[in-house]
Amino acid sequence: GESVGLHLPTLSVQEGDNSIINCAYSNSASDYFIWYKQESGKGPQFIIDIRSNMDKRQGQRVTVLLNKTVKHLSLQIAATQPGDSAVYFCAEKGGGKLIFGQGTELSVKP
């Protein structure tokens, strides 16, 4: 069945360093992916998205890379800040619904 999974459940980085969060998906027909950030006690918050006709998309301090050959996407956060500490999910959008992976908890050390 459809699934979106993450390689690592936790990631700890030093403040100011770059963070890379990875995600694998299984449905080769997927054409739209989204990264969400979820802080404690809050719902997921949209960070950035990418369609399957793109390999890379950049936002403010964030970049998403998509490798359709190996069905993998990553989220890169530049100059990670304490406010970036949260759980990050990749999600595949299909038929108006979101299919989430397990999530990676990002911890930023001062």
Place this chain on the structure above:
Amino acid sequence: ETGVTQSPTHLIKTRGQQVTLRCSSQSGHNTVSWYQQALGQGPQFIFQYYREEENGRGNFPPRFSGLQFPNYSSELNVNALELDDSALYLCASSSDGGYNEQFFGPGTRLTVL
């Protein structure tokens, strides 16, 4: 803030009881999607309501049911509660059947004892 509100914030029930959770969508949105998020997991799609009709359902039993009102707010009802129903229940508001960006509320934390 997304403008999506959910009530109550927290709820404690016992096995076998019934629960109703509520979601007010963002102004201008006609679609509400419900997700269940177990501890340490990603949200799982329960179902979606679009213009007061169910518009897709995930792998959840019939004791999970919903409703959408003319103002596009929505309810999630769960009958015969089981311990595994303990989770954070999220609603997401969007337009056009969920094909546009979905904005999440803060969730309702349900604990079943």
